[in-house]
Amino acid sequence: MDDHRELLKDSVRAFMAGQGGRARARALRDAASQGSPGEHDRAHWRQLGELGCLGALAPQAQGGLELDVGDVAGMVQEMGRALAPEPFVQAAVGAVGLLSLVAHSPLADTLLPRIIQGRLIPQLAWTGPGQAEPAPGSARLVPADGHALLQGLRHEVLPGQGDGWLVLAQSGGAPVLCWVPAGTAGVTAVVHERVDGTTHAEVRFDRVRIEPRQQASGPLLNEHTITRVADNCRLCTAAELLGAAEPALQATLHYLRTRKQFGRPIGSFQALQHRAVDLYAQQRLAQAAIDSATSAARAGEAWSIACSRAKARATRAALAICREAVQMHGAMGFADECEAGLHLKRALGLAAWLGNEPAQRARVAGLLSRRGEMAGDEPAAIRTTTRMDWKALDDEEFRLRVRDVFEREYPEELRNPPRRLRWHECRRFYQRLGELGLLAIAWPQAFGGAALPPGKQLIFMQEQDRWGVARAPDMGITMVGPGLIRYGTPAQRDRYLPAILRFEHMWCQGFSEPDAGSDLASLRTRAVRDGGDYVIDGAKIWTTFAQDATHMFMLARTDPTAKKQAGISMLLIDLATPGITIRPIRDIAGNDEFCEVRFDGVRVPLDALLGQENDGWTVAKSILASERIYLGNPRQSQNALKRLDAAAASLGLRADPVFMDRLTDLRLDVWDLVSLFESFAAQVQRGEPLGPDVSILKLIGSETYQRLAQLGIEALGADGARTGAVRLGEASDDLMSLFMNSRPATIYGGSSEVQRNVLAKHVLALPDA
Known part of the structure; x- marks a missing residue:
């Protein structure tokens, strides 16, 4: 601001x-x-x-x-x-x-x-x-x-x-x-x-x-200027709604921290913690929607949509926060002397003026219908065959050039694949992106990245989704690279970063263990110093595409006498090292994305350590923040929304007001997720470290993706249980694969429950049990 x-x-x-x-x-x-x-x-x-x-x-x-x-x-x-x-x-x-x-x-x-x-x-x-x-x-x-x-x-x-x-x-x-x-x-x-x-x-x-x-x-x-004044009122009413809700949430959090029941603060009860996190998520989404509207152009249907979107989200957030403020205060919350009731009543009064949340959704649907097909679907009209300074291009030229790269370089048969692609299937395309300088779009230019600002990163993702470009099955770009840039030695950066960009090294993540799961502090894999080496024994599980990887970044316990978090180190492992066994695990969709990796007396040099010994928890939190902003990016949800839009058109569902209301509701969720993502991406671009609040992106992004996939199955009606592509008019789509791909989204990278725990403890400062 x-x-x-x-x-x-x-x-x-x-x-x-x-x-x-x-x-x-x-x-x-x-x-x-x-x-x-x-x-x-x-x-x-x-x-x-x-x-x-x-x-x-x-x-x-x-x-x-x-x-x-x-x-x-x-x-x-x-x-x-x-x-x-x-x-x-x-x-x-x-x-x-x-x-x-x-x-x-x-x-x-x-x-x-x-x-x-x-x-x-x-x-x-x-x-x-x-x-x-x-x-x-x-x-x-x-x-x-x-x-x-x-x-x-x-x-x-x-x-x-x-x-x-x-x-x-x-x-x-x-x-x-x-x-x-x-x-x-x-x-x-x-x-x-x-x-x-x-x-x-x-x-x-x-x-x-x-x-x-x-x-x-x-x-x-005239009609247009009068509408603009009304939209100004909607935006300002959205801001007033959010303002009325914020103290109610703060008062509720204070009550959860201090009110005791059965000898412990009620804020230590996980059920209340998770409800409080969901209210905080609504508050953040409302602020993002309002911020997005205040930066939008001040005329036309796009402006009207932005203001109705802000009013809809702020109404939902304020009413939810204020209702729960009454509920979480218990009997006191229903007493007049408690201010929770004042905030709820104000939210009710503001919500009704110029259209409540359903009215705003209906208005957005009507505006979109009048606009016709979404802009930006025309083929690229500009050719790009050489590396360039992508950051220096204006947004319009950047979009057209990225679009051309995707349309020419990405194989037609791999568009919108029904599962995550294996490395051998998409290697050539991502190598080509590397040649063009479009691989590490968020890395600093000094390390071979494109250093794209948040707006261009979003354009890049939008164009990926427009063309159905699959996510690269590698964590080198999204996690290892940012970790090395922040914590690596000059020798480690020289050794690993160029190899990541050339895809000579393929990375997988070794955090979860058979008996630890998301509880990284309970790791039992050990790395013991022996001369100039660490000797590693233990196992990792749910390791995505370890069978294709050449390297792993892993957490291991290096000091068993220290506090759980304090005795962990981050190691960079060559998977060709003797003593490593990889076993693929089949998932419920029939794919073998996951693996178990066992370490039996594996020796790695001491310079495999990333960061300081026994300080791997700090490195892991930073890397996970990088992962969570990546996993919380809106591209999965945007792609699902686009496919659901197409299915609705082919199945004649645009004439069904109930379905369209649900679809518009999800569309607003995706747009608000985009705005929230932009705020975190801008933080990264400014060089500011990401805090634990970035977990909100992973939480909201994955759950939005699942709701979209669920609506896709329901849209098919009697065909909703079919596997493979289903005929939709002149087109077809495999919406069951979309549904299956969405299921682990709320599990990998830290489950939704873990994200809520992180936010409750480290952002909302709610007490431990």
Whole structure:
């Protein structure tokens, strides 16, 4: 996030800290429960004006700051944290946004300064009954002698009480804005209490007299610009939702750490830990979706999709977090004195405005349908045959050149394979990528990598999935290389890194053991010093493609007297060394991807040690972080989504609203995963070490992949149990292999349960049992 955006958030946070937002929210609620809906705090509203918040989006010519909507979203998030009950988004984003479209009119000249200074609370009246979108046509302005008459009904007018109504209406087929002061004849307003103590109104305008100075229209006030203002409101409401949820999650985590039951903190119970991690995952996804929207282009359907996606995810996250805050606090959570209920009520109130989560999914599906086929499926129109500085290309040229490489170099018969490929099947293609400098796309250029920024890494993955390019069956690029770059000696880097890039060495991982599994601290394989060698005895299991590998990076216990983690070292092993036996293991899909590897008196030189002796746990955590960002990358889910899209089209399922809602839900999951991945990839690109929170990528990515594969099987109906390719119209696909490939995704690289344990302990700081 930009520094100026952080400064804005800090200033709003400091202001809100002393304003008693929760107390004002309670006061409004209590007044409403007594049958007299309370007025908003006018003094606080004026202070918001003095701080510049109310004019953040307004033109500078009108006294505003003319900031970006992303800046305002950051401010609103802080207001959400404080549960500030004022109708900020409706006034400062909705009303100001609409008036800015008629900025040079007498109406804007009159209203904007008063709103910006905090002297006016406008009520935004722009949606009709049963509508989540602004609809000018459901209120009409009819010309009369020297004035006009306003007729129509406005629904969900927020706030329910204020100084008058800013009405979006239609006149002569064009949108028009009208200002109707409170108390005007012909207006009937029915005020309804909302669950969070705020109010909204249903307002009927019956031949309300509108003078020329009370109305404004113009070419900038049109369907597209009105939609853009509504999308700004959706984005800022998403930020407010997330803000309202964040303190609820923090309070819940504190309660889990401190509340004791049966003599131990309830946060040590694994069931509660895993539920807390899932809430944290939703929070991170919501932040990623909001960040993605704030950096998107500010117009067109892509912008609308980004804002609806942010609102959908923030709604899901906030409601889940706040519901669980009540549940995890137990009986106290249902008591009024606990603030969990305040946060839940605010989330409910914000979720309903401008469309709840299902409405946002339906909107995204409709926007995608109007866009037609996804862009970017056309064949490459540029040839690439030589190595180049890929990092220096602009994104469009980079995409086309990568696309050309895949289309020309990758064998047609290997596209979207039903299983992971063996090395002999795809070796030539990956060697060709190496020749072109597209092998180690995230490595620094000094070590032979392409050093691609996160955006280009995602483009590369998208193009892989577009063409059905299989993942390379080698861990040298994704794990050993980053480990050597960070912990290796100059001699080790010189020896191993070029060989990895030339595929002279093929690497497998030796972490899990027959009785250890994911519990790496319980390793029993030993490496004992004997002169200038280590002598290794023990066994590794679930070692992917060890039968094809030339080398293994492994963990072994080098100090049996030390604490479990402290006595482990990382070793680099040549699998041709005497004493090593490899036994393939067949999986449930009938493939022999896994192996058991036994070590009987295997001698390796002391310079096989990577990092410091007995500090292999540190090296392993770093390598696993590299693996988890790789295993958590969105390409598997993107590929599954693309195949599911194609199957839906061929099977006629796009006309099934239930199926399409489920598919859109998963599509949003994939997009949010992409945004979250981008944030971690940017961290790597900046040279910052990955922390334990990277486990969230592996957790979300693998479970999203499984849900997509499951829906694919269900889409086939009676053919859902068939193996091999199933005919889908003029095409065919093997969706059963997709399902089978997705099953181990939540196991390898640390199971989902292990990832939740890591996040619970090292990110959420929940206590041990």
